[in-house]
Amino acid sequence: MKKQSLLLYAILGESDIKSQKSVTEAVKEAIDGGAGIIQLREKHLQGKELEERAREVYRLCKEKDIIFLLNDDVELAKKIDCHGVHVGQNDMPPEEAKKILGEDKIVGVSVSTVEEAVKAEKNGADYLGVGAVFPTGSKDDALSVSKDTIKQICESVSIPVVAIGGINADNMDKLQNMGLSGICVISAIFAKENITLAAKELKEKAVKFFG
Numbered sequence: 602m603k604k605q606s607l608l609l610y611a612i613l614g615e616s617d618i619k620s621q622k623s624v625t626e627a628v629k630e631a632i633d634g635g636a637g638i639i640q641l642r643e644k645h646l647q648g649k650e651l652e653e654r655a656r657e658v659y660r661l662c663k664e665k666d667i668i669f670l671l672n673d674d675v676e677l678a679k680k681i682d683c684h685g686v687h688v689g690q691n692d693m694p695p696e697e698a699k700k701i702l703g704e705d706k707i708v709g710v711s712v713s714t715v716e717e718a719v720k721a722e723k724n725g726a727d728y729l730g731v732g733a734v735f736p737t738g739s740k741d742d743a744l745s746v747s748k749d750t751i752k753q754i755c756e757s758v759s760i761p762v763v764a765i766g767g768i769n770a771d772n773m774d775k776l777q778n779m780g781l782s783g784i785c786v787i788s789a790i791f792a793k794e795n796i797t798l799a800a801k802e803l804k805e806k807a808v809k810f811f812g
Contacts, residue, residue: 602707602727606637606668607761607783608807609800610730611790614643615654619792628658631790632665634800640687640785642672652677659683670709675701685709687730690717695725711765713746718754718762726760730785733766734776748779755780770802777810784811 611631618627628639641658643651655671659681662669671678671686675698678686685707686698693701695708702708709728710721718729731754733745745766755762764776765785773784784807793799 602668602761603637604761604782605812607728607763608811609636609804610638610640610763610783610785611636611800612640612642612672612765612785612787613791614641614645616645617787617791619788620794620796622796624654625657625661627791627796628661629665630796631800632662632667634790634797635804636667636790636800637783638668638670640670640672652681655683656681668707670707678702678706685727687711695721699725712754714750715753715757718758722758722760728761728763728782729754729758730763730765732764732785734764735767735772737767748775751776751781752779770799770806773803773806773810781811783807 613627615624639662641655643654646654655677659669668684670684673688673692675686675693679702685702687709688698689711695710698708707727708725709730710726711730712718712721721729731746731751736745761782763783763785764781768784768786769789786803789803790796790799
């Protein structure tokens with residue numbers, strides 16, 4: 602996984618798109634704007650519908666040579682043979698996900714403490730998502746992680762760390778000089794009418810702050 606890919610990491614499900622665009626249209630625009638990783642997190646789909654959506658987005662990401670990850674669903678990631686998964690603290694442990702998917706696949710882990718970060722790296726995580734770094738509307742139970750904790754997490758592990766939670770073009774500068782490799786965003790891209798323009802602005806700032 603190239604470090605450049607992590608500068609702008611976009612997460613979406615259909616409900617995150619506030620325009621009339623389809624998921625694939627939104628993903629294409631995000632990639633055109635500079636997103637290096639796409640994570641599909643569909644809260645309202647399952648079974649065949651979820652598989653079809655995942656295959657559709659993965660096909661587009663492959664065409665654009667962009668990393669595609671599934672949220673949580675290790676079995677589906679194996680079935681469609683995508684690049685990997687992102688798991689939370691209450692999901693499958695990274696070492697188990699690696700056993701199922703293979704050592705060459707990417708497994709990211711959500712963390713909010715130094716202890717969780719160190720454990721995740723030890724157990725095979727390829728990168729960490731730390732957050733929520735700012736208040737966020739996408740997860741009701743997300744707690745804000747202090748700047749000191751973010752810095753300590755980055756200093757405690759050798760794998761890349763990206764920040765998530767309420768990040769936008771106006772507050773991203775507050776995350777400088779902590780050791781982060783990039784940002785994960787949802788609404789800062791997909792709640793916008795012009796997704797490409799929103800992604801481009803975020804990517805330019807991410808390069809400046811984390812590149």
